[in-house]
Amino acid sequence: MSEIPGDLKFLKSHEWARVEDDGLVRVGISDHAQGQLGDLVYVELPEIGASVQAGHGVAVVESVKAASDIYSPVSGEIVAVNENLNDKPETINEDAFGEGWIFLVRASDRGELNELLDADAYAELVENEDH
Amino acid sequence: MTEKTVLNDTHRALGARMVDFGGWDMPINYGSQIEEHHVVRRDAGMFDVSHMTVIDLHGARTREFLRHLLANSVDKLKVHGKALYSCMLNEQGGVIDDLIVYFLGEEFFRLVVNAATRAKDLEWIEKQAKAFGVEVKERPDFAMIAVQGPNARAKVIGLLAEVDHERIGKLGKFAAAAAQGPHGMPLFVARTGYTGEDGFEIIVPQEHAVALWQALAAAGVAPAGLGARDTLRLEAGMNLYGQDMDDAVSPWEANLGWTITLDEGRDFIGRKVLEAQKAAGVKRVMVGLVLDEKGVLRHGQPVLTANGVGEILSGSFAPTLNKAVAFARIPAGEPGDVRVDIRGKEVPVRVVKYPFVRDGKPCEGI
Numbered sequence: 001m002s003e004i005p006g007d008l009k010f011l012k013s014h015e016w017a018r019v020e021d022d023g024l025v026r027v028g029i030s031d032h033a034q035g036q037l038g039d040l041v042y043v044e045l046p047e048i049g050a051s052v053q054a055g056h057g058v059a060v061v062e063s064v065k066a067a068s069d070i071y072s073p074v075s076g077e078i079v080a081v082n083e084n085l086n087d088k089p090e091t092i093n094e095d096a097f098g099e100g101w102i103f104l105v106r107a108s109d110r111g112e113l114n115e116l117l118d119a120d121a122y123a124e125l126v127e128n129e130d131h
Numbered sequence: 132m133t134e135k136t137v138l139n140d141t142h143r144a145l146g147a148r149m150v151d152f153g154g155w156d157m158p159i160n161y162g163s164q165i166e167e168h169h170v171v172r173r174d175a176g177m178f179d180v181s182h183m184t185v186i187d188l189h190g191a192r193t194r195e196f197l198r199h200l201l202a203n204s205v206d207k208l209k210v211h212g213k214a215l216y217s218c219m220l221n222e223q224g225g226v227i228d229d230l231i232v233y234f235l236g237e238e239f240f241r242l243v244v245n246a247a248t249r250a251k252d253l254e255w256i257e258k259q260a261k262a263f264g265v266e267v268k269e270r271p272d273f274a275m276i277a278v279q280g281p282n283a284r285a286k287v288i289g290l291l292a293e294v295d296h297e298r299i300g301k302l303g304k305f306a307a308a309a310a311q312g313p314h315g316m317p318l319f320v321a322r323t324g325y326t327g328e329d330g331f332e333i334i335v336p337q338e339h340a341v342a343l344w345q346a347l348a349a350a351g352v353a354p355a356g357l358g359a360r361d362t363l364r365l366e367a368g369m370n371l372y373g374q375d376m377d378d379a380v381s382p383w384e385a386n387l388g389w390t391i392t393l394d395e396g397r398d399f400i401g402r403k404v405l406e407a408q409k410a411a412g413v414k415r416v417m418v419g420l421v422l423d424e425k426g427v428l429r430h431g432q433p434v435l436t437a438n439g440v441g442e443i444l445s446g447s448f449a450p451t452l453n454k455a456v457a458f459a460r461i462p463a464g465e466p467g468d469v470r471v472d473i474r475g476k477e478v479p480v481r482v483v484k485y486p487f488v489r490d491g492k493p494c495e496g497i
Contacts, residue, residue, distance in 0.1 A: 038148070038358065039165045041448040042427050044474075060474065062427040064164050064448050065358060067474075086425070 004030070004123050005097055009073065009116035011055075012125060016097065017073040017116060020104075025074050025113070028101040029061065029092065032126045037063040040089040045081040046103055052078060054112050059102055061092065070102060074112045080104040136181035137274050137337045141344055145354055152357055153247030155182040160356035167355035168362050168450040171326055172491045175280035176355035177347050182246035185270040185334060186256065193240050196263035197232060199399055200256065202382060204392035208234035214305045214323060217390055218382050219244075219255070220401030224408065225378040226385065228252050229370065231323060233307050243275075243332075245372050259400070274340035276333050278352055279363075281491065283330035286350045287320070304329075312339070313346040325360060327367025327488060365456065366449050368419070368486030374430055375417070375444040375458055383408055384460060386417040413463060417444070419485035420457045421497060426473055428457035428480070435477065437467030451488045452497060458485070 008016045014033035018026045034040065044060040052058045057069035058078070081103045085091060092100035107113070117125065133156045142149065147158035158179065160167055170176045188196070197205040203217035213234050219227045228248045233241040244252045257267045278287050288296055292311035299310050299320055307321035316339035324330045335343050348354065361371070370376055376385035383391075383405065391405060420443070422428055428446035441461030449456045457480075461469070470477040487497050 035148075038160060039163055041165075042425055044426070062448070064362060064450070065159070067427065067429060 004119045006119045008097065008119055008122075009113055010119070010122035010125075011071055011073050011116060013071050015071055015073055017113060019110070019113065023107075023110070024079060025076070025105045025107050025110075026101050027070075027073060027103050027105060028096055029070060030122070030126075031096040032129075034093050034096045034100070037061065037065070037068060039064050040092050043082075043085040043089045043092070043102065045083075045085065046078045048078055048081060050078045052076060052105060054115075061089070061102075072103075072105060073116055074105055074107040075109060076105040076107040078103050079106050134182070136179055137340045138179045138181060138344055141341055142179065142354075147354070147356060152182065153245075155246055157182060158354070158356040159358040161354050164356060164358035164362070165450045167353065167359035170353045171280045171328055171355055171359060171363055172451055172488075173281070175278060175283040175286050175330070175352045176359070177344070177352045178277045178279070178355055178357065178360050179274075179344070180277050180332065180360075181274040181337075181340065183275055184244045184246060184249045184252065185273045185275070186242040186244060186253070187268045187270055188240045188242065188260070188265050189238055189268065190263065190265040191238055192263040193238055193265050196260055196265045197240060198397050199263070200259055201232065202392070202399055202401060202405070203390045204394050204397065205232060205234070205240070206394070207392070208232070210306070211235065212302075212307045214307060214321060216305075218376075218387055219252070220382070220399070220405075221255075221378060222400060222404070223378075224381045224401040224404030226372070226376045226380055226382060226387075227255055227378060229372055229376070229387070229390075231321075233321070247373060272337055273334050274337045276335065276340065276343060276347065277324055277326075277330065277360075278333065278347060279324045279326040279328045279330035281328060283328065283352070284322075286347070286352050287331050287333070290346050290350055291318075291320075312343055314339075314342065316343065318343075325367075325369055326363035327369070327486060328363070328491065361445075362447050362450055365445050365447055365458070366451055366486065366488035370458075371445055380460075381405065381408055381413065383413045384415045384417060415441070415460050416463050417458055417460050418466075419483045419487060420446075420459050420469070420471070420480040421452075421483050421487070422455040422457075422471070422478065422480050424478055426455060426478060428455045428471060428473075433472040434459045434461055434480075435470045435472060436461050438462035438464045443471065449487060451491070452493055456485075456487050456497075
């Protein structure tokens with residue numbers, strides 16, 4: 001299994017969240033999730049400026065096999081999306097925790113991050129899923 | 132309970148991602164479905180299709196029985212080893228299953244039917260066979276490996292006994308013959324497939340399946356999962372049972388009219404309904420769709436036409452084309468500007484004739 005960066009928080013539905021130095025929250029899907037989905041062929045990105053709610057679907061990633069909703073870990077406003085994924089959705093397969101990020105949120109309540117799983121708890125979740 | 136083919140451990144040792152496939156624990160891919168798709172289009176790949184059901188029919192009246200059972204005519208099978216694709220219909224003209232029948236002797240025909248439909252197929256066939264005194268024998272002792280791609284035949288032939296090389300090399304399309312594989316293992320080699328590429332489907336006694344798989348791998352045939360098999364067959368314009376047709380769909384509505392033989396004096400199951408449908412004209416037709424915008428067409432999405440709403444049957448990203456394609460069943464008549472409802476957004480699509488891909492290349496107009 002791949003390394004899970006310790007600075008990330010996770011939803012049970014496999015999205016990760018990272019608080020950047022400027023306080024914005026970057027969101028993607030975990031390496032485990034991309035492995036489960038297989039080759040990604042399309043990402044439906046949210047609109048910049050859209051307001052999002054924690055736990056609600058804001059984007060869609062499609063693998064050859066299926067479409068999956070991506071939920072926002074926090075409420076707030078979308079301030080950036082990873083346009084690179086329009087042409088290279090497979091970036092998520094190659095670097096899920098880095099270049100494969102999906103969107104950036106200005107959180108209205110960063111306290112919501114405390115509700116998320118930390119890296120160890122997420123690792124345990126994945127471990128249990130595999131058995 | 133999930134069933135396993137004799138190659139299950141082999142798939143796991145290769146790191147395959149396993150999924151439930153109609154009650155069978157099967158490899159969806161061994162890493163990248165897209166790479167596996169391309170290797171079949173460009174070189175040679177192999178699929179474990181041992182979950183498919185082999186049924187041997189024996190008896191003096193077997194041909195007569197198959198004339199009754201199948202919508203296509205077994206009378207087309209005159210040469211030993213020749214195969215025929217057919218639908219097996221219910222009394223209402225709906226498709227119980229699609230299958231391949233091999234002519235192996237006047238009193239011996241072999242059927243290969245789908246995995247997910249095994250129980251209902253067997254029940255139906257046994258019920259119909261009684262009146263003809265035909266023995267219906269399932270062959271769970273066989274495994275089956277499909278080797279597909281432009282280099283597939285050469286790689287398989289290289290593994291056969293020297294004496295078989297020429298004969299199997301000359302085997303015509305949709306024909307089968309016995310041959311000797313590595314270490315003298317007995318093979319039933321059929322020049323059939325489900326990918327739009329040339330190749331063989333090989334039936335092998337279970338106890339030799341792992342050795343055959345390994346010999347094929349050593350000969351440069353890449354393992355491919357059922358995920359790639361699905362995108363390959365969609366590009367090649369081939370129907371999938373359960374998605375593109377089922378018990379409630381007639382062959383006319385599933386673009387399988389070419390498999391129906393209305394030969395004189397043959398009273399096959401479902402014939403009366405098919406004839407009535409032909410005379411009246413069908414209300415739904417199956418078409419190909421191409422999405423030129425970004426996105427993926429999926430099973431079940433509504434298809435909006437000038438004549439009403441249809442739906443996507445098989446739909447997927449097509450790796451050879453690098454865009455999404457689908458089959459759809461839509462109301463008959465000039466469809467106008469066709470759109471697909473993708474998660475509430477209407478996206479324009481083009482209605483096209485399929486196959487989408489032939490001989491490894493996109494077809495004209497796709």
